[in-house]
Amino acid sequence: MRYRLVRESDASAYLEFFRSVASETDNLACSAKEAAAMTVEDERAFIRNTNGSGSFSIIAVADDGICGSCDIRIQNRERLRHRAAMGIAVRKEYWGTGVAQHVLEEAIAEAKRRGIRIIYLTVRADNKRAIAFYKRNGFEFSGVHRMLFCIDGKYYDGEQYELLLK
Ligand SMILES: CC(C)(COP(=O)(O)OP(=O)(O)OC[C@H]1O[C@@H](n2cnc3c(N)ncnc32)[C@H](O)[C@@H]1OP(=O)(O)O)[C@@H](O)C(=O)NCCC(=O)NCCS
Numbered sequence: 001m002r003y004r005l006v007r008e009s010d011a012s013a014y015l016e017f018f019r020s021v022a023s024e025t026d027n028l029a030c031s032a033k034e035a036a037a038m039t040v041e042d043e044r045a046f047i048r049n050t051n052g053s054g055s056f057s058i059i060a061v062a063d064d065g066i067c068g069s070c071d072i073r074i075q076n077r078e079r080l081r082h083r084a085a086m087g088i089a090v091r092k093e094y095w096g097t098g099v100a101q102h103v104l105e106e107a108i109a110e111a112k113r114r115g116i117r118i119i120y121l122t123v124r125a126d127n128k129r130a131i132a133f134y135k136r137n138g139f140e141f142s143g144v145h146r147m148l149f150c151i152d153g154k155y156y157d158g159e160q161y162e163l164l165l166k
């Protein structure tokens with residue numbers, strides 16, 4: 001497994017990965033339908049904009065494609081740039097293998113290099129697996145987002161977790 005920053009040339013593999021994880025879980029903001037509607041060109045533009053704005057994604061690359069990703073999105077405003085939003089997803093066949101741990105650790109190291117002081121995320125309150133993973137990695141509960149997701153007409157609360165970087 002190799003861990004590195006995503007680049008524009010990864011657009012096709014990254015989109016394939018994204019479509020796969022969106023179809024494997026209901027715990028992401030993007031639905032499988034929305035992911036299926038995206039094009040390689042959309043993905044390339046997304047990576048270009050992300051990388052151009054100081055945000056980044058660390059990906060886990062296996063021989064047969066991308067199997068994990070940790071995205072760090074920095075705020076544009078100068079007064080908010082020390083805070084970054086995080087998203088993480090791993091292909092289901094790689095859950096429990098350490099891939100999530102590796103992408104997270106690489107993303108935290110890169111965030112520190114970029115001067116980010118705090119990483120925050122929102123997670124579905126019933127996503128016990130992800131919450132256990134975040135807590136094990138030092139993230140602390142910092143609030144509730146009521147009715148965060150609406151899936152098939154049903155609302156799900158979200159919880160916010162934060163990690164202070166030293
Ligand atoms: C969240 C995610 C990145 C975690 O990666 P992972 O490889 O599954 O994580 P790990 O196996 O290292 O850790 C999972 C933890 O949950 C625990 N766990 C597993 N199933 C659980 C359950 N049903 N209830 C509570 N805890 C559970 C495991 O024991 C482990 O905790 P431990 O280290 O204290 O033993 C991965 O599951 C994923 O991509 N999920 C789908 C996308 C997603 O939910 N992303 C987060 C959106 S905010």
